[in-house]
Amino acid sequence: MARGSLALKLGVSFTSSSLLLLLLAYHSCSFYLPGVAPQDFSTGAELKVKVNKLTSTKTQLPYSYYSLPYCPPEHIVDSAENLGEVLRGDRIENSPYVFQMREPLQCKVLCRRTLNAKTAKEFKERIDDDYRVNMILDNLPLVVPIRRSDQENAVVYQHGFHVGLKGQYAGSEDLKHFIHNHLTFTVKYHKDSQLDLARIVGFEVKPFSVKHQYDGEWKNENMRLTTCDPHARRAVTSSDSPQVIEDKKDVIFTYDVAFEESDVKWASRWDTYLLMADDQIHWFSVVNSLMIVLFLSGMVAMIMLRTLYRDISKYNQLETQEEAQEETGWKLVHGDVFRPPTNSDLLCVYVGTGVQFFGMILVTMIFAALGFLSPSNRGGLMTAMLFLWVFMGLFAGYASARLYKMFKGTQWEKITLKTAFMFPSIVFAIFFVLNALIWGEKSSGAVPFGTMFALVFLWFGISVPLVFTGSYIGFKKPAIEDPVKTNKIPRQIPEQACCAARTTFGGGGLT
Template sequence: MNVQCSVKHEYEGEWNEKTRLTTCDPHAKRAVTSSESPQEVEEKKEIIFTYDVEFQESDIKWASRWDTYLLMADDQIHWFSIVNSLMIVLFLSGMVAMIMLRTLYRDISKYNQLETQEEAQEETGWKLVHGDVFRPPANSDLLCVYVGTGVQFFGMILVMMIFALLGFLSPSNRGGLMTAMLLLWVFMGLFAGYSSARLYKLFKGTEWKKITLKTAFMFPATVFAIFFVLNALIWGQKSSGAVPFGTMFALVLLWFGISVPLVFVGSYFGFKKPATEDPVKTNKIPRQIPEQAWYMNPAFSILIGGILPFGAVFIELFFILTSIWLHQFYYIFGFLFIVFVILIITCAEITVVLCYFQLCSEDYLWWWRSYLTSGSSAFYLFLYAAFYFFTKLEITKAVSGVLYFGYMLIISYSFFVLTGTIGFYACFWFTRLIYSSVKID
């Protein structure tokens, strides 16, 4: 597109909004198409500015025409974020390798070589709790629901990022990203029901319909209730940004009409399959847990465990918050996918390391702690959101502040479910692996 300016125009009669310039009429003989007749600027003289727009065909593909507007920041910042996260991953990978290849291998070999029961009783550490490590936890129903919801989130984000990397989501299509997330969430209900039912059957549960209803309604109902209250506040302000009633009804219809039935279908097939067998038998009488050191306190270890996953993503989180609240484009899905992979690895490794230390302290209550360890990164995400609110945003109205913290609460809650599920499955695989390697009579 070329813009050509011209001056020193003429017109007939008095000037008004409908006046046509005789020097800009394409049918006039004296038409001025460029600054061929420059006008000297004099005091109290009238100056008229016009412009013509000439469109030319471009060789740039439509999918690449937004690239100029999508360059939000220097790529070096994102590469710095990834390098920073990779350092965390390498550190944790070294610790996991040391535990798996050296400590565990030595412990398992030594324990399997013990010949008498008296020698085995003199052993200490994670091997002594083999009869209790797979004992179902307290509130096992709730854990099954959260794990199933986390699988649903994981599937939604993974497929959405693949679509974004392939170029199916364009910033020119406003709302396309949110629409894709909602549809993927609805269809991933199949995997949510399957995962929760499989874990529920592992815990010797029998009422699969009850756990299915909780999986289908608990998390969506909580998020929808918060969203409805926030939307009611926008309605009260008579803002055009409020979600119309018809859209709200469509969301409920997707929830009840597609998501809930898919959760039931997944739960039916998940509960129909034979239960996963534990590597070792569980004792009838629970073993007494010895007094733990201060650094193995559940609250302390859980809060410590959430720092590294948050540290792996917080730089990229700044750009995501900027795109949401400062109306900038975020379309660097390649970087985002790399950060997402790093987040998965970090959550898995930090949870495995802390779970191993917990079992070595003869504390076998790892089910919930494995979920909360990596899930606690959502707590730091919400704290960072509060820091961002007071340092980067200039929001003075109370309603706007409530909207910000309400939506960030939903995002943090979703992040908790996602990261908690990653940590849980990492520990689930880890414990089954190490205890299946120990010979127990």
Template structure:
């Protein structure tokens, strides 16, 4: 049995370990100081944002008028804004605007036609937001039109159009224009008969009356059994149902949409019945500006009720309900008999509208939706991951001190037999360490694909953390990821071709072709099968033909040419020479100890990278499969950086031990070591499925595991590429720093 010849700890090793401890004693206080500075800066920002000033004469600002040929008309750009408060421009164009934010140096406001529009730019510590919606200001009496979105369920994960159920129709159904991300999410936004006026409460408005038949009653019952929720939109705000958290008296939880209905017993009947929510009490929260008297919608809530409406006489336009009557000021209280869903049952759909003035400003209206009550868990996750990084950093530092410091500074000094034996392992394979691996073409393709994925994720997170992918822009995140994936094909082709040339390859076009098609073709095949299953369920989540054509167009007409263009530049650029020459005859690899077995080493290497992200992974899966908002990209970006460092360091450590055992086959193992974390991700996804979700339909289970397989595959190529490049850099560094006879 062979052994790792660098694993024996001698006197010099203890000396290097002492140096590492001294180094950590210097680094840790520095990190603590940086954290304290960030905390102080955060406190200063909070204090500064409380400061209020008014008047134009106290400000230091430079105004520049810029004409922009766009749909926004003429824009006025304010730069170097140094004060907070209210400003007046007395040239007749802009009457009033306000802006906040000590971090940002600019704000944008504009004028449409001859009407004066006012806009607010308020910097948020959670996310910065740009606002330029001319429909946001409303006078009393302005029409407000509620739009309906898909019916969604966490039990089936199959969305359906709102009008797939026999709800009340408007005169003409109009589909709203949707971006690529919205279509892929299954959103179907349409108009509705729910129309009311701003700041004019309404009571017991009748929408329509219908009589169920056997088919429509069955459809309602199926949706109630699967706990489908109705999603609506007003002024780009989703409809929510506020619920008080049982563990926190002053904290509210907002559930997206309201349930189609309920199932239960009523009036002593032992049999369970289905009841539909046919009465809605809308609560519209608005913020009124004291200067302009204009109002802006800052909240859209609902209280759903199931009410068996009654009336006297026949049904016509003059019929008045006895269960709720605006003339008698009789409201629905929830104590009325519920509306049962059965064949030949009559259902009357009604709604109330309440308006509540709110102190929440329009720029802050998304804060309640994105309120993060579990921030302590996120911080615990980050601290836990940082401890892992610190531990691995100490090991890498010890390795570097043991090898490089002694090889460079003390190479010509007399070494003890013990020290020479420590170094003999990895130095003996210098003539084989850069020997091209088996299946080098496939490795180049995977590395290029990983670079493409890495670039997409990095740029997406940066834009999301800066606030450019606000949740108010539905589908924006998915659209951005798709477009960035296509554009990053340039870097994917460049990386794969450059590595291929270094491995003495000559057919770079073949590598570029594989890079352009291998991962996308696999993903597209899985996606097509899943989409066919969704079509079979007649769900609105099925991607239509036009969108599929758009995806194929992005792939073939933009991504593929960019991959070939990147491959051309990557192969054309000269590669750096290897620090040592490769022998013509491969060295025989000695028998390896059990703990250096390839499979065992690879599986061990994936544990720590997965451990760095699994807590954040829980919140991501909850957001995706339980239909909740996820907008804590600041935390996610930090976790992503920790993942990069963890993948790099664990791969370097295990690669060093492998070389010490005189095994030079590091190419694929470096990729698979960190990439194996994707296996743990998929296993955790399976655990999450059986413990957190209540999916009932087999098709929904296939959808879940199909999408999680795609996610795990992408995670594999990203983490594998990080591990490969870090190990490649480490090996070039150590072999370039030693003297080889």
């Protein structure tokens, strides 16, 4: 007995120790919920900025960053992209912007580009369409802080900076285009209290349009500029002499980098991007509206269920006296409401597709509420919706087959083919035509051939077999019985004169 208790104590002790070790290991290797692990940077560590697509609020066509003649690196490398990013038109590539952690830079020259008629026209078109440049540092998008005039010390953020601006300058009546060729970056970091490590919690920029000047002839990127010189401590603080976009004009691209310590922790760095305009969420109003809707819906549902249950019980008890009973209103058609419609096959397909939609939206909302579809995981939402739609084909086939058997159908293979191909084929045809038009505009939103093949594989390789599997399972189930007996002879519907129908209530019923 003593040996048994000793063994039990050792087993409990060993289990507790193992559980404690597992918890410690999990805590030491814990990661951010969306699946992006935090990265610590020491002083002087290299920070690489990536560029993303050019977007606009006036047009829905995104373009690649290097579709404009910006300064490219030695070798342009595409970052790994998921399916959702490709469908959204994201094109994440490397850039010549390279920082060192907590080492400020001032007036760093990237390159000098000479515009021609074509490149000047491209810049002007992007400025007219209000396009913005998007960049990424440590998976954090670049934002432009804008102070609100109605509230003191209130700041809102704009994703990306504008390619340029359009306006008048130096008393000229003509509107001219100016390019933002100088960027002042601000990298916010949260420093560890014990170690000399930091995590990036903010990435901001202030764009300027500056016509840079230099002495002598241009040699290389190490030239000293008179308008922006770190040795003379001359920094760009305004756009007093903006850079005009014209043919045969030289544009010098420069940037500054400043580092600012922040109290914001890494886990909360996305809160600033997701805040509402008034910096609060009206939770009480949301909960109050939700409770009122649920209460009213429950009351209406209870009244309808009690009424229908009483009527259905009455109909089932008086099946033999149907001709003798006097009925009024909608109760006259109780024996015809469960009659199969004319296009019952089409209704089954619609119901199956609706179940597929509902399942996809429900699971997506659950994952989004749990934080798995965080905005830090770009393309995660679209990827999740696409895969959930594919796998929900099992429930689509099941629902359509059950309803089809309820309508006394026998050819379940036919209804399965319609469920698997009708809606997806229409969507794919529209998608293919739109993609061809976007590809003709040379937009980054055009889906490449490899991605198109992957979508077809998901459709035919996963969705269609799952629809057939669900239909087979659903058709093997017993047919759903109608709660009310259906009359063999349909009731005649009296013809109504157009625009002259009258509704009278009385002993004669509804006429």
